[in-house]
Amino acid sequence: MKFCNQCGHAVSQVIPEGDTRLRYVCGACSQVHYQNPNIVAGTVPVWGEQVLLCRRAIEPRSGFWTLPAGFMENGETMEQAAARETEEEACARLGNLKLYTLFDLPHINQVHVFFMGQLADIDFAAGAESLETRLFHESEIPWSELAFRTVARTLECFFSDRREGIFPVRNEALPPLRMQPPKGLST
Numbered sequence: 001m002k003f004c005n006q007c008g009h010a011v012s013q014v015i016p017e018g019d020t021r022l023r024y025v026c027g028a029c030s031q032v033h034y035q036n037p038n039i040v041a042g043t044v045p046v047w048g049e050q051v052l053l054c055r056r057a058i059e060p061r062s063g064f065w066t067l068p069a070g071f072m073e074n075g076e077t078m079e080q081a082a083a084r085e086t087e088e089e090a091c092a093r094l095g096n097l098k099l100y101t102l103f104d105l106p107h108i109n110q111v112h113v114f115f116m117g118q119l120a121d122i123d124f125a126a127g128a129e130s131l132e133t134r135l136f137h138e139s140e141i142p143w144s145e146l147a148f149r150t151v152a153r154t155l156e157c158f159f160s161d162r163r164e165g166i167f168p169v170r171n172e173a174l175p176p177l178r179m180q181p182p183k184g185l186s187t
């Protein structure tokens with residue numbers, strides 16, 4: 001951040017009185033600009049034995065496969081955000097949404113949350129941000145072409161939990177990737 005969004009003056013990093021962290025503070029109007037984590041909400045759309053994935057049409061990770069997911073908007077619940085992203089990216093509607101995975105990604109200031117739900121029908125299609133959408137059996141999942149680690153981890157959990165027949169809510173913190181992984185293993 002360089003400029004105050006209240007008055008346009010330059011901001012600088014200081015620790016405000018009574019605070020413990022560096023904040024961007026406006027040199028003119030003294031506005032403190034707090035920065036907080038962003039929440040990504042998504043779904044695991046289930047149809048019988050299969051799961052619906054979308055191939056991304058936009059960066060980052062254009063061309064890679066993902067579960068429907070995106071940034072939560074103001075004024076909506078996390079479940080509404082997950083359902084909206086599923087409608088936008090896969091033109092799909094889900095019933096019986098249930099909280100499933102929650103990942104803390106402190107190194108990029110994000111929290112990713114996935115709900116599991118049953119597809120209402122198979123009348124899905126690629127939305128504006130997707131190249132294609134299709135159902136995958138476990139044996140067909142393109143593990144080396146998944147867009148994000150949290151998507152890969154959620155699918156791993158899903159197929160593992162399905163063998164046990166129970167789907168406990170899972171909360172994991174994912175550490176930063178220390179080095180560039182070999183090609184094809186970037187998730």
Ligand SMILES: [Zn+2]
Pocket residue numbers: 004005006007008009026027028029030031
């Ligand atoms: Zn200002």
